[in-house]
Amino acid sequence: MAIITPLKTAAEQQLVEQFASIKAELPGAGAMRKVREDAFAGFEAKGLPHRRLESWRYTDLRNLVREAMPLVRRPTRPQAIADRLALQTIAGRRFVTIDGVFSADDSDLTGLPEGVTARSLAEALTENPDEIAAAFAPPEVARDDSALMLNAAFAQDGVVIEVADGTELDQPIVLLALGTGASEASIVSRSLVKIGAGAKVTVVELQESVGLAPVQINHATSFVIGEGAEVEHVRMVSRQRAETVQVQSLLVELGGHAAFDSVAVAVNCGVLRQQSFLRYGGEHSRAGLRGINLLRKQEHSDVTLVMDHAAAHGESRELFKTIAEGEGAGVFQGKVIVRPHSQKVDGSMKSHALLLNDGATMFNKPELEIFADDVVCGHGATVAQIDGEQLFYLMARGLPRPQAEALVLAAFVGEVSDMVSDEGVREIVGREIDCWLGQREGAPKPGAA
Amino acid sequence: MLEIRNLVVKIADEDKQILNGLNLTVNAGEVAAIMGPNGSGKSTLSYVIAGKEDYEVLDGEILLNGENLLEMEADARAAAGIFLAFQYPLEIPGVATMTFLKAAMNAQRKARGEAELLTPDFIRQVNGAADKLGIDREMLRRPLNVGFSGGEKKRMEILQMALLSPSMCILDETDSGLDIDALRIVADGVNALRAQNRGFLVITHYQRLLDHIVPDTVHVMSKGRIVRTGGKELALELEKSGYASYGEAA
Numbered sequence: 125m126a127i128i129t130p131l132k133t134a135a136e137q138q139l140v141e142q143f144a145s146i147k148a149e150l151p152g153a154g155a156m157r158k159v160r161e162d163a164f165a166g167f168e169a170k171g172l173p174h175r176r177l178e179s180w181r182y183t184d185l186r187n188l189v190r191e192a193m194p195l196v197r198r199p200t201r202p203q204a205i206a207d208r209l210a211l212q213t214i215a216g217r218r219f220v221t222i223d224g225v226f227s228a229d230d231s232d233l234t235g236l237p238e239g240v241t242a243r244s245l246a247e248a249l250t251e252n253p254d255e256i257a258a259a260f261a262p263p264e265v266a267r268d269d270s271a272l273m274l275n276a277a278f279a280q281d282g283v284v285i286e287v288a289d290g291t292e293l294d295q296p297i298v299l300l301a302l303g304t305g306a307s308e309a310s311i312v313s314r315s316l317v318k319i320g321a322g323a324k325v326t327v328v329e330l331q332e333s334v335g336l337a338p339v340q341i342n343h344a345t346s347f348v349i350g351e352g353a354e355v356e357h358v359r360m361v362s363r364q365r366a367e368t369v370q371v372q373s374l375l376v377e378l379g380g381h382a383a384f385d386s387v388a389v390a391v392n393c394g395v396l397r398q399q400s401f402l403r404y405g406g407e408h409s410r411a412g413l414r415g416i417n418l419l420r421k422q423e424h425s426d427v428t429l430v431m432d433h434a435a436a437h438g439e440s441r442e443l444f445k446t447i448a449e450g451e452g453a454g455v456f457q458g459k460v461i462v463r464p465h466s467q468k469v470d471g472s473m474k475s476h477a478l479l480l481n482d483g484a485t486m487f488n489k490p491e492l493e494i495f496a497d498d499v500v501c502g503h504g505a506t507v508a509q510i511d512g513e514q515l516f517y518l519m520a521r522g523l524p525r526p527q528a529e530a531l532v533l534a535a536f537v538g539e540v541s542d543m544v545s546d547e548g549v550r551e552i553v554g555r556e557i558d559c560w561l562g563q564r565e566g567a568p569k570p571g572a573a
Numbered sequence: 574m575l576e577i578r579n580l581v582v583k584i585a586d587e588d589k590q591i592l593n594g595l596n597l598t599v600n601a602g603e604v605a606a607i608m609g610p611n612g613s614g615k616s617t618l619s620y621v622i623a624g625k626e627d628y629e630v631l632d633g634e635i636l637l638n639g640e641n642l643l644e645m646e647a648d649a650r651a652a653a654g655i656f657l658a659f660q661y662p663l664e665i666p667g668v669a670t671m672t673f674l675k676a677a678m679n680a681q682r683k684a685r686g687e688a689e690l691l692t693p694d695f696i697r698q699v700n701g702a703a704d705k706l707g708i709d710r711e712m713l714r715r716p717l718n719v720g721f722s723g724g725e726k727k728r729m730e731i732l733q734m735a736l737l738s739p740s741m742c743i744l745d746e747t748d749s750g751l752d753i754d755a756l757r758i759v760a761d762g763v764n765a766l767r768a769q770n771r772g773f774l775v776i777t778h779y780q781r782l783l784d785h786i787v788p789d790t791v792h793v794m795s796k797g798r799i800v801r802t803g804g805k806e807l808a809l810e811l812e813k814s815g816y817a818s819y820g821e822a823a
Contacts, residue, residue, distance in 0.1 A: 512626070517663040518673075520623050521733060522651035522681035531676065535667025535716075 131355070136171050138192035143277060146195060150280055152249035155257035162277035163260075165504065170270040182455040182487050183397045183426040185271065193310040193340050200306050204334040208302060210534060212563060214548045216296035217242075219283045223304050224343070226281050239291030239323075245282035245314055256284070259316050259346060263375055265430045265461065266401045271371045275344045279314035279519040282343075285327070289320035289350065296326035296358075296546050301343065305335020305365060312342045314506035321350035328549050331358040331372070338367035338394070342565050346375040349382045351406065358549050361393045362556050366421060368381035368394035373401070380406020380435070381395070387544050388415040390425045392557045396507040399428040403439040404466075413439040416537045418560045419452025426455035427475075433466045436496075440470075445537045448484035450562070459491040462499050471501040476510060526566040533561055574772045575599040575741050576623075580633035582621050582797075591617040593797035594633070599741070599790075604773040606783055610816040615776045616660060618794075619745040622774075623657040626649045634659040637741055651677075652684035653739030658730040658747055665717040670729070673717045674699055676735060687719060701737045706762050719806035723750030724759075742766070743774045748782035760785030779814040795819040 132140070143164050150160060173179075174186035209220065209230055219242055220230035226244030233242060246257050260276045262269065282286045283299050299315055319325055329345060349355055361372060370393070378384055390396050404409055417425040431440045446454035456475035477486040488505035510532055518528035537557060544550040561567060575598065582592040591614045596769065599605045609615050622635055624647030635642045642650050679689045690698075703713060706728045718726050727747055736743055744763065748756055760762050763786050767773070775786055783791075783805065791807040792799045793816075800819055801807070 259593045289819040351593055514663050514665055516623075516625050516647060517659065517665070518677075519647035519657075520625075520651055520657050520659075521737065522648050522684065523672075523676055524680060525646065527676065528648070531673070532665070535665065538667045569821065 129306040132171065133186060133190075134187045135186075135192040139274070140168060142195060142424070143380060146278075150278070152253045152257065155254040157259070158307065159257045159260045159458045160277045163273040167270045167273040167277060170273070171269070173270055175341070177491060179269070179428060179457065181399065182453075182457070183395075183424065185369070185371070185397070188395060189340060189545070193308045195280070196223040196225070196309045196311055199225050199304055199441060201227075202306060205302055205304060208332065208334050209300075211294060211403040212298065212300060212330070214298050214552060216298045216328070216548070217511065218298045218300055219285070219301045220302065221283065221313060222302050223309065224281055224301070224311040226283060233252035233470040237291070237293055239288035239320075240293070240297070241286045243284050245284055245316065246280065248284040248316075256316070257349070260314070261405050262412075263377070263401045265403070265432050266373075266375070267548060269399070271342060271397070271399075272344060272373055275312055275314060275342045275371075278312035278342070282313040284313040286318045286321055287323045287325050288297060290322045291307065292324040293326070296328045296549060298328045298330065299345075301329065301331045303333035303334045303335065303339055303341070307337060308337050308339065310340040310342070314343070315345045317345065317347045319347065319349045319353045319355055319482055319534055322352045324354045326356040326358070326546050326549070328546075329357075331359070331361045331364040331567045333365060333368065334363070336365065337339070338365040341368065341370040343371070343375055344375060347384070348377045349384060351379040352381045353379065354383045355385070357384065358389075358544055358546075358553065359386070360389040360391070360556065361396055362389070362391045362554055364392055365392035365396075366394055366423065370372045370394060371397045371399070373399050376400070376402040376411070378404050378406070378409045378411060381408045382406070383410045385412040385543070386414065387553070388413070388427070389541070389553055389556065390416070391418040391560045393417075393419075393425055394423045397426045397428070401430045401432070403432040404435045407435045407439045409435070410439040412443075414442065414540045415444045415541055416443070416540050416557070417446040417448075417454050418537070418557065419446065419454055420450040422451050424453045424455075426454070426457070428457040430461065431453055431471065433460070433462045433469045433471070435465050437468045438466065438470075440472070442473040444475045445496065445540050446475070446486055447480065447533055448477065448486060449480035451483045451485075453487070455487045456505070457489045457491070458503065459493065460501055460502065462496050464495045466496050467549065469496065469499040469501065471499070473503040475505045476536075477506065478533070480510065524549040526568045530561050530564070530567055536557070574638060575774070577634040578634050578636075580615060580621070580635065581631040582628050582630060585629045588817075590631075590638055591628070592621070592777055595798055597792065597799055599772040601740075601771045601772055601775055602650055603790060604767065604775060604786065604788045605790045605792060606775045606777065606808060607792045607794050608777060609810055611778075613794045614797040615794055618744045619657055619774070619776055622743060623647060623655055626717065633673050648680065649684065651737070651739075652681045656734050656737055656739035656742050658727075658734055658742065658744045660728040660746040660749060662718050662730055664719045666719050668717050670713045670717045671699065671714060672735070674736060674739060698736060702732055705765070706735075707758055708732055717795060724752065724755035727751055727755065727759050728762070731759055734764065735766060740770060741772045741774070743776070744778045747775070748777055748779065754791070756782065756785060765796045780808045783808045790793035
């Protein structure tokens with residue numbers, strides 16, 4: 125059999141050179157150095173993910189990343205960042221990264237509630253390289269993911285949050301990732317969130333960019349959630365340049381009797397891959413992954429999920445809503461794995477899309493891999509236009525067409541955004557959605573009835 | 574008030590012609606009933622007046638107080654005074670009934686160049702009208718028509734009719750799906766809106782509804798035309814003889 129050595133693309137070759145020149149400067153000695161070396165070796169063997177890999181079929185990163193932009197080392201702090209920070213006023217503890225680098229000056233590091241500690245990933249890697257290195261081990265179902273390998277190899281900073289057992293917070297922890305967009309660059313970051321047993325916490329991740337230059341972003345957030353803990357998670361990727369290519373990975377290890385509820389919103393997202401890998405490590409746990417994707421022009425949002433029921437009595441709920449117009453393209457790939465002996469699993473997965481014109485696209489691909497016999501797993505996917513009957517009903521009551529459409533579209537995604545329980549966060553999400561709907565052609569101006 | 578002349582209509586994507594030169598006049602203050610068998614074109618007529626897009630008008634005109642409705646989109650017709658109470662009111666998940674009512678009332682006010690309603694005035698109007706129709710306040714907080722019973726949906730239609738105060742009301746099979754108590758409540762709601770400057774077009778299969786909403790005129794529709802016109806006694810006659818003599822099986 126012939127041995128095929130794939131040729132590296134220009135971007136892959138550039139990444140090899142970048143890693144060689146930068147690896148000694150990246151934080152984390154000892155075990156972390158080995159994690160980075162191994163991850164990069166894995167990447168080098170596989171290359172950038174491409175469309176011939178089933179899990180990356182609709183988002184061909186090899187084709188999208190023709191050139192590897194230089195890694196941001198010391199970000200600038202333009203006035204636009206200060207302006208944006210001043211406007212970002214969710215009640216809660218805020219931790220800021222700028223181009224992936226932790227900004228202590230902009231973060232709420234003093235007077236944290238009891239049981240909460242926060243520090244930068246770079247600091248954590250310097251203080252406890254071995255412990256943090258262990259947290260970079262990929263989940264079994266993502267072991268072959270070369271985007272995640274790149275993240276482990278290059279991640280230079282991020283936020284590390286630890287919440288002690290039994291801690292209940294009444295305000296969210298906000299991880300605000302701002303991009304300067306000052307120049308074409310790549311941003312690689314990793315945040316680690318450890319939630320102790322019985323804790324109740326809301327974690328919000330906001331990813332925005334203020335500048336004009338397109339960037340490449342590879343960010344991952346890992347959650348380790350203790351027994352009986354309840355975590356609500358909201359992630360919103362917004363205000364991105366159209367040409368920005370971004371991979372957001374969410375890794376969750378869920379303890380027994382725990383709950384994880386997530387709402388992921390993409391609006392003005394550029395080209396975005398959102399991949400989530402959730403593992404049920406203990407019995408009687410519950411997870412809900414929901415999301416909203418609002419796409420226009422050539423925007424692309426790929427939602428890829430793997431729910432790994434490695435324990436019995438797990439419940440999973442997925443609900444994703446996509447609205448696409450222009451040449452916007454949505455992707456939903458949801459995989460539910462039920463391992464042998466993981467009996468009594470209850471899974472339900474749904475993806476619904478509205479395509480507003482002929483140029484818009486939606487790909488739906490549910491996958492169920494069930495190896496236990498006493499489970500309930502269902503999935504459903506719909507792709508449709510705005511319901512003409514509903515529109516006629518509203519117009520027959522006097523609502524002009526754009527207003528009737530806006531009402532139907534807002535209601536369509538509202539089913540998901542209403543699930544955000546923190547009022548301040550729900551308001552911010554709602555504002556981005558309204559703003560997107562308001563930018564539709566002929567849309568009613570804000571304030572119109 | 575409402576004048577329909579030689580209306581010829583087909584389904585937009587098909588060759589099927591539904592209305593074949595229909596003529597009809599409803600005067601201000603008049604309650605006109607249209608009776609006819611299934612498939613005679615009654616519902617199509619109501620949709621075409623209200624501005625549904627699934628139909629193509631091949632000939633004729635529809636005038637409301639002299640204005641040509643066929644040149645307007647559905648929302649403009651509503652603002653001009655047309656109200657269609659649907660046979661099957663649509664469920665709109667995610668849109669709170671109150672939000673919808675306020676949007677509809679203000680959209681029509683805006684189209685007529687009037688100022689928007691203040692919230693307290695709006696709430697007072699809605700609550701007043703809802704109480705008269707026996708509509709629970711809790712129902713107003715739910716998404717529009719979602720999970721409503723058939724009777725609740727029809728009452729919600731009449732509530733909208735009362736709040737929007739149209740000049741020409743079209744009731745499409747408003748009696749379908751109603752038990753006798755609900756029928757009485759709905760009919761009382763309609764009767765309360767009868768006025769000198771308002772016309773009604775009541776579309777129904779059965780004479781039953783016309784016991785409660787007593788018409789001034791009864792038209793018989795068959796094969797897309799009005800084939801006979803008479804007073805309220807015509808409805809009773811039809812109840813006995815059926816539609817067979819009009820060339821169609823009932």
